[in-house]
Amino acid sequence: MSNSFSPLKSVGCSITKHKFKTSRIVNDRVEELCCTKCGKQMTKTIYGDFVPLNDRYEQINRALNDVAQKRKRAGLITA
Secondary structure, eight states, X not given: OOOOXXXXXXXXXXXXXXXXXXXXXXXXXXXXXXXXXXXXXXXXXXXXOEEEOOXXXXXXXHHHHHHHHHHHHTXXXXX
């Protein structure tokens, strides 16, 4: 998303709750989310947990996406 994270707006979100929207689908289990109000980025792990999107999770998501794309091209995954 084009929104950059704003700590000031995040304070408002801590009171009124974040409004997350899917910004990128990594594979069938993992997705990246961004708050439409403050720009905070989160990721949903394969276990269903929501964690802040940091460099480590960005690398993991990139690798998972690459594997999913290769499997899709090889015909191992339909859809």
